[in-house]
Amino acid sequence: QVQLQESGPGLVKPSQTLSLTCTVSGGSISSGDYHWTWIRQPPGKGLEWIGNIYHSGSTYYRSSLKSRVTISLDTSKNQFSLKLSSVTAADTAVYFCVRGSLQWPVLGAFDIWGQGTLVTVSS
Amino acid sequence: DIQMTQSPSSLSASVGDRVTIACRASQTVSSYLHWYQQKPGKAPKLLIYAASSLQGGVPSRFSGSGSGTDFTLTISSLQPEDFATYYCQQTYSIPRTFGGGTKVEIK
Numbered sequence: 001q002v003q004l005q006e007s008g009p010g011l012v013k014p015s016q017t018l019s020l021t022c023t024v025s026g027g028s029i030s031s032g033d034y035h036w037t038w039i040r041q042p043p044g045k046g047l048e049w050i051g052n053i054y055h056s057g058s059t060y061y062r063s064s065l066k067s068r069v070t071i072s073l074d075t076s077k078n079q080f081s082l083k084l085s086s087v088t089a090a091d092t093a094v095y096f097c098v099r100g101s102l103q104w105p106v107l108g109a110f111d112i113w114g115q116g117t118l119v120t121v122s123s
Numbered sequence: 124d125i126q127m128t129q130s131p132s133s134l135s136a137s138v139g140d141r142v143t144i145a146c147r148a149s150q151t152v153s154s155y156l157h158w159y160q161q162k163p164g165k166a167p168k169l170l171i172y173a174a175s176s177l178q179g180g181v182p183s184r185f186s187g188s189g190s191g192t193d194f195t196l197t198i199s200s201l202q203p204e205d206f207a208t209y210y211c212q213q214t215y216s217i218p219r220t221f222g223g224g225t226k227v228e229i230k
Contacts, residue, residue: 049219062218108214109157109172
C-alpha cells in the first residue's frame with residue numbers, strides 16, 4: 001500500500017525559503033505510471049495546485065508561483081521535494097504531497113495524498 | 124486557466140436525502156473531471172475519477188456524471204459519514220484547477 005508523508009519545518013520566516021520533502025513508501029517514485037504533485041490549502045480556504053514532476057524530471061508549475069518554486073525528485077531516497085522562495089504570510093497553508101495516476105482511464109486523478117503539513121510564515 | 128465553479132457552495136441535508144452537487148468548467152475538460160471528499164483536518168480523498176468512475180473502496184451511493192463542461196456528483200442516500208466538503212477538479216490542462224468546494228452540513 002503506497003503512502004506519502006510530508007516533512008519539513010512548520011514555521012518559516014518571511015523572505016526565507018520553504019522546504020518540504022515527501023517520502024513515498026510502498027511503491028517506486030521512478031514508476032512511469034504516476035506523477036508527483038504538491039498542493040496547498042490556506043486555512044479555511046480551498047485547494048491550490050502548486051506543480052508537479054514526472055519520473056523523467058519534467059516539471060510543471062502554477063504560473064503565479066513559477067518564479068519562486070522548484071520541485072525535484074530524489075530517486076535514491078524515493079522522495080520528492082518542494083522549495084518555495086521569498087515566502088510571505090500569503091504562503092501560510094497546509095501543504096499536501098500527492099500522487100497523480102497516469103494510468104488509463106484514471107486521467108490524471110490524484111489518487112493518494114499525504115496527510116498534509118501546516119507551514120506558517122511568520123517572524 | 125480553466126475555471127471550475129461549484130454550486131451550491133454549501134447545503135444542509137438530512138440523513139437519507141439525495142444530494143446533488145454541480146460543477147461547471149469555463150471550457151471543455153472532456154472527461155478529465157474528478158471529485159474529492161475532504162473532512163476537517165484530513166487530506167482530500169478521491170471519490171470519482173474520469174467523471175463517472177467510482178474509486179475503489181468508495182460506497183456505491185456516490186456517483187458522477189457529465190462531460191465537456193457540466194458535471195454532477197450525486198449521493199443517493201446521505202449517510203452520517205458523508206458530511207464533508209466536496210471538490211471537483213480538472214486534469215485536462217495545466218494548471219490543474221479545483222472548484223471552490225461544496226460543504227455538506229447536517230440539517
